[in-house]
Amino acid sequence: MHELSIVEALIEQVETEVDRAGARGPVARLKLSIGRLSGVNADAVRFAFQLLAPSTRLAGAALEIDEPKAVCVCAACGARTEIEELVLSCPACQAGKITIDGGREMLLETIDVDEFDR
């Protein structure tokens, strides 16, 4: 379950960014991008976030995760196929000479912080 340690690091990273921006309110929403080939499972991230966020500034924040697909480009038939998991051959023609583009990213995109008056 390395999603737990990833979410732990993510929460620290968000707190650092919020402090740096000088924002004072609680975090309302997080947007992440977790590629299908990143080796990290978005549902496990959601679950870990539910476990870890409540004791932090991120308590109650909405978590939005975009899960971009990768593209398999075939050198034999030229097909560009969107894939959700890693393939070892072209889904169109089964040839082995392929390159895989994208899908590995794991990004913290945006953080929305509530404004509130003291």
Place this chain on the structure above:
Amino acid sequence: MKIVAAQKILKANDQLAEENRRRFSAAGVFGVNIVGSPGCGKTTLLEALIGRFGDALAPAVIEGDIAGSIDAERIDALGVPVVQINTDGACHLDAQMVNAAAGSLELGQLGLLLIENVGNLVCPAGFDLGEHRRIVLLSVPEGDDKIAKYPAIFRGSHALAITKIDLLPHFDFSVDRVVADMRRLAPAARVFQLSAKTGGGVAEIGDWLQAEAAAR
């Protein structure tokens, strides 16, 4: 307020890994991250490399385990500097743990730093430790379908060592399939075939490590 962060998750780990790599390079140490399932033969490979290349490579070892110091004791018995990291349940090493462990080694006197990761084919894939090369081990009894089933860790490795090759007669394991799958995921990776029983493959992997270290 909206903060546009647009940064990698695990940025902190990646930054510390870069710092580790710079520190190793500056000290003339070549760092190698050794990954693979529990029991695939990681410590056995370290012992064989130390036995054969110990004088030439001036190695030290960082042992990552969830608990205990069994592997570190095996390395210690060979008279090589070793640091044990206990991850306390975590299923992988991270750059912070390696940073702390490296602090207790005399890097200036070393040529090679071998880091044995926690036995796991999944989680170590996401954590750069600051190594220069990653070697993934796959043992014959695990089966020849593992690259297809756990692609991430193979895709990011610089070499594959198929271990326990002496057991081939007892398993339906196609070396050709494994080599072909690895070629597709990591075309530039070297593939080695190792047996601790015969000692086969140890010279090749040691020569490769020496050449890679010298090319830096």
